[in-house]
Amino acid sequence: MLEKLSSGLRDALRKITKAGYIDKKILDELAKDIHRTLLAGDVDMVLAQKLTKTIEERALKEKPPKGLTPKEHVIKIVYDELVKLVGKKSEIMMKPGKIMFIGLYGSGKTTSIGKISKYYQKRGLRPALIGCDIHRPAAMDQLSQLASQIHVPCHAPKGLKDPNEILKTGLEKFKKYDIIIIDASGRSALDKDLAKELKKLAEFAKPDEVLLTIPADLGQAAGEQAQGFKELVGITGIFLTKMDGTARGGGAITSCAITEAPIKFIGTGEKLDAMEVFDPDRFISRLIGFGDIQGLIEKAKEADIKKETVEKIATGKFTMNEFFDQLKSMQKMGSLKSVMGMVPGLPAKLPKDFDASKQEGKMKKWSYMIQSMTKKEKEDPQIIDASRVKRIAKGSGTTEAEVRELLKSYQQMKKMLKMFSGKRGMMSKLAKRFKGFKL
Ligand SMILES: Nc1nc2c(ncn2[C@@H]2O[C@H](COP(=O)(O)OP(=O)(O)OP(=O)(O)O)[C@@H](O)[C@H]2O)c(=O)[nH]1
Numbered sequence: 490m491l492e493k494l495s496s497g498l499r500d501a502l503r504k505i506t507k508a509g510y511i512d513k514k515i516l517d518e519l520a521k522d523i524h525r526t527l528l529a530g531d532v533d534m535v536l537a538q539k540l541t542k543t544i545e546e547r548a549l550k551e552k553p554p555k556g557l558t559p560k561e562h563v564i565k566i567v568y569d570e571l572v573k574l575v576g577k578k579s580e581i582m583m584k585p586g587k588i589m590f591i592g593l594y595g596s597g598k599t600t601s602i603g604k605i606s607k608y609y610q611k612r613g614l615r616p617a618l619i620g621c622d623i624h625r626p627a628a629m630d631q632l633s634q635l636a637s638q639i640h641v642p643c644h645a646p647k648g649l650k651d652p653n654e655i656l657k658t659g660l661e662k663f664k665k666y667d668i669i670i671i672d673a674s675g676r677s678a679l680d681k682d683l684a685k686e687l688k689k690l691a692e693f694a695k696p697d698e699v700l701l702t703i704p705a706d707l708g709q710a711a712g713e714q715a716q717g718f719k720e721l722v723g724i725t726g727i728f729l730t731k732m733d734g735t736a737r738g739g740g741a742i743t744s745c746a747i748t749e750a751p752i753k754f755i756g757t758g759e760k761l762d763a764m765e766v767f768d769p770d771r772f773i774s775r776l777i778g779f780g781d782i783q784g785l786i787e788k789a790k791e792a793d794i795k796k797e798t799v800e801k802i803a804t805g806k807f808t809m810n811e812f813f814d815q816l817k818s819m820q821k822m823g824s825l826k827s828v829m830g831m832v833p834g835l836p837a838k839l840p841k842d843f844d845a846s847k848q849e850g851k852m853k854k855w856s857y858m859i860q861s862m863t864k865k866e867k868e869d870p871q872i873i874d875a876s877r878v879k880r881i882a883k884g885s886g887t888t889e890a891e892v893r894e895l896l897k898s899y900q901q902m903k904k905m906l907k908m909f910s911g912k913r914g915m916m917s918k919l920a921k922r923f924k925g926f927k928l
């Protein structure tokens with residue numbers, strides 16, 4: 490995927506790491522290299538120009554944050570700006586709801602519906618499909634075939650003329666399912682009729698997500714299409730298909746990013762597991778192949794650690810969201826044990842769940858659970874009773890025991906942090922120690 494863009498950026502950055510020192514000349518060269526690579530990768534000229542200018546300006550003007558060498562700083566700037574270029578990260582719906590898929594003929598709707606169904610299945614949320622393409626009888630057959638292939642129920646009757654009627658029956662039928670996926674009609678172009686039909690369907694379906702499939706091989710034209718659908722129908726995200734085997738993916742991604750309709754998924758092949766959740770940070774890290782880019786970012790963040798966070802935690806006033814952030818940063822700084830070992834007077838023993846928090850899988854599950862909580866529940870997890878536990882488990886595709894485990898860990902951490910704050914002077918020591926890490 491995007492081999493050319495990737496190798497071009499890597500070469501440009503390698504020159505920086507090899508350079509003796511950073512000066513205007515080397516930054517000029519970097520800017521030129523990146524500019525050339527972006528253009529070759531189908532990125533819009535104006536965008537490429539703006540990006541390289543910003544990189545050069547920032548690299549010349551900004552002082553490296555504490556802990557970063559000038560070279561590392563330049564690499565981080567390039568990384569930052571590239572991440573901004575490909576858009577913002579957006580959340581994937583992880584609770585029961587309805588997703589409507591729209592897109593032009595052959596854009597990969599049906600295939601992507603299969604992919605996303607499997608994605609949810611794996612996470613314990615049960616999908617069901619409703620076919621609303623009344624124009625092409627073959628579309629209904631395709632959807633039914635796909636559904637039986639992945640063992641997902643499907644309502645796709647042929648011969649009916651009113652998509653809302655189909656939808657009504659389908660929704661009734663699949664009340665007990667978690668993720669209802671609606672396959673809407675395609676067309677060869679987005680015209681007024683299609684817009685009208687899709688709008689009517691959306692009004693009736695009230696989908697939580699409207700995902701637009703766009704093939705990446707459209708290149709920069711993808712953005713125009715995204716904008717068109719956004720204005721005429723309204724979309725919550727983009728499923729960028731066919732990223733494999735096109736050199737124009739860079740153009741597609743960046744042109745979509747401008748529309749501010751977030752790319753949520755990318756399709757990377759015909760098979761049903763060829764899909765990725767789109768995460769700008771991860772995407773760019775992989776593209777520039779800088780294994781240690783995350784390390785660099787951590788280092789840079791250390792410089793601006795916020796004291797209030799430490800204080801908030803210290804007084805035990807912290808919510809589920811903060812709890813999760815803490816776990817994430819602890820995971821990054823390695824074992825909390827080593828941090829605690831540095832602070833005299835702190836209990837040497839940790840609740841055993843903190844070790845478990847190192848496991849990526851568990852963190853993921855916890856993040857789904859927290860996403861399934863209401864705002865109130867996140868702010869005051871005390872109110873989570875048995876029926877709420879049940880709902881959260883269902884919404885996040887986990888078990889009730891797992892939700893209770895999360896709550897227990899939260900309580901344990903809260904207790905532990907309260908204990909810290911009770912000891913005079915301990916908190917400032919802890920804050921100092923934490924300064925070397927990200928909080
Ligand atoms: N290489 C590749 N092919 C894809 C991808 N997604 C879909 N396809 C292929 O694109 C073609 C069209 O995909 P469909 O899923 O039928 O597209 P659709 O939007 O449902 O098409 P219509 O229902 O005919 O409008 C099929 O041959 C798919 O295998 C992808 O991510 N990569």
Ligand SMILES: [Mg+2]
Nearest residue numbers: 598599628631
């Ligand atoms: Mg289809």
